[in-house]
Amino acid sequence: MVAFGEHLKANIAQEYGADAYLDYQGLDNIIQELSRTAPSGPDLQNRMVSLTTPPQTDARGLAVDNNSATEEQFLSKMDFELAKVEKFTLQKVSELRTKIDDTEKAIGTEEKEKLEARADEISNDFLLLEKYVNINFMGFHKILKKHDKNLPSYPCKAFYVSRMHAQAWVRGDYSDLVVHLSHIYSSLRDDQVAEENNDQQSFLRQTTKYWVKTEDVSRVKYYVLRHLPVFLQKTSTGESDSQFTNSVYLDNDQLELYHGRLEKAPGAIALRLRWYGNGDPKQVFVERKTHNDKWTGEVSVKERFVVDESEVYQVLTNTYPIEKKKAEMLAKGKSQKECDEWEQLVREVTQVCVSKQLVPTVRTQCMRTAFQIPFDATVRISLDTNLCMISERGYDLNDMKTWHRNPEWILQPNEITRFPHAVLEIKLELKGGNMTAPKWVSDLQNSGLIYECHKYSKYCHGCAVLLPEDVRSVPYWVDDISLRDSIIASGGGRILMDPAESNPPGANAIYDHLLPFGDANNDRSGTAVGRTHVSAAASKGITKDKATVNNIPTGFDMYDPNAGNIMDTDEEEGCCSWVFPFCSRYNNYAEAIVAPTSFQKIEPKVYFANERTYLHWLHYGVILSSIAAGILSFSDDSGESWGQWYALALLPVSLGFCLYALHIFLWRQDQIKNRIPARWDDPMGPILLGSTVAVILIINFCTQVYEIAKIDFAEDL
Template identity: 30%
Template sequence: MKFGQLLKETLLREYQYQYVDYDKLKKELKNSLNKGSWSEDDESVFLEQLENELDKVYTFQMVKQREVDQRIRQTQEVIEEVVNRVNSGRRPPEDEFLELEAELSDIMATVHDLAKFCELNYTAFYKIVKKHDKHTGWSLRPVFAARLSAKPFFKEQYDLLVVKLSQLYDIVRTRGNPVQGDSAAGGSQQNFVRQTTKYWVHPNNVTELKLYILKHLPVLVFNPNKEFTREDAAITSIYYDTDDLDLYKGRLLKSEGAEAIRLRWYGGMENTTIFVERKTHREDWTGEKSVKARFPLKEKYVNAFMRGDYTVEEAFEKMRKEGKKSLQEIENLERLAREVQYTVLNRKLKPYVRSFYERTAFQLPGDARVRISLDTNLALVREDGPTRAGDNWRRMDIGIDYPFEQLPDSDIDRFPYAILEVKLQTQFGQEPPDWVTNLVNSHLVEAVPKFSKFIQGVSNLFYDRVDLLPYWFMQMDVDIRKPPTHNFGFDHQPSTATSSANSRGIVSRGSTSDGSSTHREGLNDVENEEQYLGDSNRATLTAPENTEQPLLEAFERNNQESFVKTLTKRLQEIKRDFFLETIPKFEAPAPPTVVYEQKWTAPPGKRIHVPVRVEPKTYFALERTYLDYLQYSILIGSVAVALFSYANTKPLLLAATTFSVTALLAILYSTFLYLWRAYHIAKQSAVRYDDRFGPTAVCTMTFIALGVNVFIALRS
């Protein structure tokens, strides 16, 4: 599918005249080229048209941005008035909360539409400039990049809007009684254990992802009394390692006791509190969990502490005098500090990689059962060498000014995706919330188990010094975007839903004249749909179904096939719930399932590490299987010995021989299989451990031996 056609099918109808006139620009480019060579006048005319389109898009984006700001302010005033009535004991009717919730949902839909609008227009500008440079021979990209920087409609990340909407939605969702608690999100914790799953998020899906999450969890704000700024979301860490990159290898291989030591601070470079952290990996068979522990240290003492000149007693002397922490807590911190200092000095650790990102955390204050964090603008920077940091523990030529354009390309890795971390603390056997399950199974995310910023930074920035690469390294060039699989409800509310809200002065966007939503969800902005699907390297992609569509509505809106499909699903649910086996089964053509596989080849001189989890019971299962083979072999061998004892004829000797050969081959095969499996389990190799041929072969040989024995007995 060409991009021009894709643009027509995915644009929002009410915004359609504000998009880039892609067809007009392409037609102008084609007509000028058909006249002959591309002249300077042609370039001037085309650049003027392009500038007009950019001005149109930028102006519209600014107007809609101000409109959204105004709607949020007016909605906030109404919410404050409603909350005051709640606090005074005059509880408003439930309809008012429902209207406010609908209004906030509509604002979220507007923000979502605006983000998609900017994304699609940026792609249109990128493609038309690329087409221009390709066919004319004139290089317009550097010039137009400067024009885009002057009118950066595409750089708005809507972080401040998301935080504000989150606060308002949380108040309305809790009916004026938001959850109160410690918002430090671990700031007061020293040792904490988390079960985390990690995902990549394409930049095009970041805003939609944030809006969906905030409908269920509020944005975690560390200081609610301070106006939120982008600096509040900045997190910077510096990772240490040896000259041989031993910590990198240990973390990549998930060796028992593998450590990662880093120094972290929040906000800008002027922050004087540095957290020294140590992450320790524990295998499951140890009965322990991987733990992250940390202690605070003033920035002015970091260099002396890492050299061993600043002792642990000096570091915690003030904390002991203040008495804000118990003696047991202080002793635990001191023990941790001694161990970290000893490791740094003994193993001669040095700073190697800096990670910078902006984090948006979603969590109920004081409730860590569900905590979701989204890290955007991830940059990994080299910290090694005297030319970068000198004798200091960190380089000072950069701060939080992402994208750090002052750095050479060899010193920085700007990661192309956002990182989503879902952290759950559920009781044994308890399932995570449905909305979390829908999120992690949706098209918005791509699962990347065990992803590590530290490993990514070292493997990319020190590529020539490592021979073992993480499994995701070869997938960095794969487009992780997928066709939409879920509708997360970012459709505008009907005008009747917000009529009461409008009476209070809240500006709302309605629907079309027929009552349908004007929001449209389309394919991603790719030049060729077939290429997009072919490169996605996904395991399985299936056409999504609307499981909540009523039967009659499915029959009326779609066709008989959709009706039969929906009816079949409903009957299957009834059958499953009531264990009825007599319900007729309606078969409808299943949607095509497309499986995409791609084999990766490691670069020359490199190896790809695929994580393989080996539990202790694996070794016991291996030994138990081997013993079962030996038990079978002994049984068959005993039969052979008995036959040999009474074999006084050639037929009996032949029968005994068949049983002996069967037992001997089973012993040799099981011994070889046991040694092969034990070797690969010890190496954590990603090979097939199931035995597809052994049981069949042994059973076949046993039947042959029995058959020979029966045949000889009958002839005798």
């Protein structure tokens, strides 16, 4: 394992210079000197000192040398390095803001290509600065851990880590840069706001969810905003690219809705109360999501209506004045059809709340960044960061008047779980049967920056982790190795797979290939490649698929799985868990190892088609064997007939067809189950079958012609 200091040197940006970075080696030298001189610990009992008494001997019983290193030197240097990194970071952020202001002022006066190049340069500079922050952040963690390990008498990691998290270079939110860059790119693209259209049209909405590692969040944001603007809600202050989002999910004591959503039962619903912004809710969205399988011809539906916070109690107790509200809507000019649909939805929601005895169960919180051209839903992307789930059980509901926790209440560790990744959701509205996503979306999906988690649900994850004793089954992704620590910290360890078991029980033993970063038995987190790399390796033996992603600025270069894990095995927690797998900033346009993360679409009929193909192959094998049996039965008993040899040769050929059909069936079944993005057809099978049958017929024809010719020749003689 290469030392951290060597990797720090290798990743120093030339623009910044080594002096701008943490002096890791200098701090390490002080630690080594302190370890060698073995200073004694302080006398914690004696509260008096004498200015004329020499210092006490060190841990070896030797006199202390005044020229030797002291703990104070290490602490002073730590303070200096922290201040240096903070000052440099704030200086660079200020320079970036100045560049953005200059670029915004130049819109309309300079050429589009020059402005786009300036915007790309700003994006690259920000990503380079983020990498600088992450490297230094990890360096401080490493050196503090090394200090406490070598000098246990002087522990200081906890103090300095808390202090570091309070400093502006770690705690600061510079997402306003994203907003301004979004405006610049939107102006350069000349985005046109689509007209608001409430008419129902025939379209197919395709939704896919991905996990994004913390250090890749900014790169994903900058890549997306090159194609879509940041969509700010009306309640947003405009100073940030994200908005605080709360969702309280309703369920009963049996977690009926949870299990329905987890099992993806047809017609399974989820009910939630959502509001935006900090503080107490004022306007609440009551949302219902209904699941339907696509292969049935129906689509999942999301419906919602708005109520005031004071009216939530009426919705939960089925006392909401529907008729009165409907009359008010008609008086405001709403159409009769809209009002009737609204009435039906509200009645169904209020009735199900009472009939199923639904109560607040789990709340999800996150900072949501949305990317979309207003009123144009062709491509919508949302990115949820700082995601956590909070239990809404264990407090007095006051007859449903209290429907969410008081924010002033202190949460216990088993009442909150923090999700370690950001969640990216891509929604495509593909009209007219067009199933082709825009190329830039496909490039993002195949970039290695995002990891698909099939059918991921925040609500299901929160219920499984926070209510482990109430759930009968858990989602497959809880066994992902990257979630293990957060689940255990929240007291949900009982739902985890036991690493000691060689054969994990349940569905996860079959669907562990869907885990983005591997499970405890197959830990792929070392290289953080996860399922993406495994999928490529499983596809026809292909382990690497080089692709060049076009139209990506230099700073967006993709993740390189071949970079390997150059961190120590005892990696520290923090704002960056994978620092160095970044490709060089100076690479040309992101030629990297790309492994597809978009999986094949699976429907039940695919399995049936595989079975039918297998039965067709068996049918032809049986036909060949029947032909062979018929030839044997009608051939001479002398044993010298050509027909007997022909039939005996034909029988193993027919058996070979049956075995080959079984092999193809099992191979294709594995391809379908693993959703491997490769060809599932068998291009050689039909050729082999046709060629074999043709050869058999040709041999039989030639043999018969030879026999007839031989008989005619004998008669002529």
